[in-house]
Amino acid sequence: MSSLEILRRVAVVVVLAAVAFAAQAQAQESESAPLAAELAELLSASGMGAIAARDTADEDRFVAALAFPGTLLVVSARLEVALYVEQKIADGQYREAYIDLNAASIPETKVLITDTGADGLSGGDDSADMVDTGSGAARYDGDADADAQYARMLRALIAEAR
Known part of the structure; x- marks a missing residue:
């Protein structure tokens, strides 16, 4: 040969x-796929269009989600004054907590996930999932760290929704 x-x-x-x-x-x-599906199902079954909770990453960090048919919008951020969001979560005012995290958060701490399909992050040419970590929104490209971060956020929200 x-x-x-x-x-x-x-x-x-x-x-x-x-x-x-x-x-x-x-x-x-x-990692986020089964968790996103579970959260979407929990929110749909309960008739809730939003959920919010303390994020497990840091004591002063919160996470919230809005659910639409086939889409989850999930934001995690720190706030200058956490007391207001804590009270909104305690009162079940989850949509208002989402708005606060999306608008009044410390900009460099904000992470915004757009999960089209409410099926976890998936990359590829046909994916419309977006990740915004403060430097501008970008199509999800398969970054395992972003998926792990999203999974952590979803776990906190699922715990609150149960």
Whole structure:
């Protein structure tokens, strides 16, 4: 067997392994996918269009979501005066808490997720999911850190919704 033939066979094996790995990676569901579906179901079943809670990332950070058919808008941020949002959450005024977090938060702490499909973050050419971490909204590109952050936010909201 010539060295050229060996190189060709090695190249074929490498290409096949890469294709198999890529297919497996695409087949894996994001961490946020089952959580987004659960939150959407909880909100739909309860008739609530919004939910808010303390974010588990920091003691002075909060998270809130608005649910529309097929879409979740989720924001997490810190506020200068957390007392008002704490009271709104305690009173079940979740939509107002969402508005406060979206508008009156400390700008550099705000994270806004637009989850079209309410099915977790998914990247790709056909994805319309957006992530805004303060530097402007961008289409979700498969960033595992953004997905993990979104999953953390969803867990806090699910705990509040239950």
